[in-house]
Amino acid sequence: MYQPEEKLPMAQPKQPHPKTRRRRRDAGKGRFTKRDCFALIWIGHQYSIRLDQLQWVLGRFPGRGATYTNWISKSAARDVITRWAEEGLVRVERLEVDAPFWIWLTHKGLRRMGLSYTYRDLRKLKDVKGEDLTHIYAIRLDIEADEPKARWISERALRQGQIRLKGQKLLHRPDGVVVLPNGKTVAIEAELSAKKPFELEEILLELLWGEEYLRRKAEYDRQTAREFSRGDRSPYDQIWYFAPKTIRRRVRRARERLFANLTISQQEAERIYIAWYPLPHSDEEITQEVREDNEALGLDEDEATRVEDTSAQ
Structure with missing residues (x-):
């Protein structure tokens, strides 16, 4: 009796598989955007930042x-x-109840951003207060x-590299320095x-005369x-004091006495x-702020215009 040949199992077609991708050079590393670099460097230079202010950065x-x-x-x-924290670049802590949390760079974050600062835990800083920082950041x-x-x-950055010997006094250090597009250098003081x-x-x-004084x-x-230092000049073309009303009066009186x-x-x-703090927002408030300081200096409208033109040059 004829027996048909035993059928061999048919070869199964190969299953399609995903195209093999070449491994990225940065595989395993966080992909950084221009915004990441900008914000992390901003934070690193300033010790830390609070969430609500980071939203603006x-x-x-x-x-x-x-x-x-x-x-x-x-x-x-x-x-x-969250992405930064997962990569170990920042610490995130709430320092006050019912307040926005704070962010600062870790050792890894500082090195990743090429910043040579010593790591400082914001929770343990005795010479830096979170409340003061928010005013300076604003x-x-x-x-x-x-x-x-x-x-x-x-x-x-101004503090970095300063060495204080026993008994030696250091020159007053402003809260920040701004170099304007016109090349003017401005010392910033938040006097609160x-x-x-x-x-x-x-x-x-000290802000006017510098190291020689x-x-x-x-x-x-x-x-x-004081007598020997008249005519000396610090590196600062201008000094901008930001202060609430009562403190502004004190600073103006000190300027007037000198x-x-x-x-x-x-x-x-x-x-x-001497400028307002909290900061003015409306055009009317800004105009009033300028007028207030011009009047304290005894400047009339023409003299005030001359000072503004000189500052802008």
């Missing part, structure tokens, strides 16, 4: 489809922070919004707590140091600009 690069051109939402900022953000090409030098009149005067003179104070009595007793000249007095 990240808003410099809002991305496609963003509702705003200079700010991103809290949820969008949280997504960015001032910086406002200046950068008006002058996007301005270059900010942070207090942390009351200081003694003499202390305020000394801060103003400090050196002379170490060699002579203060009055002699001018009245001929310690500083009219031109030096005009280098010190």
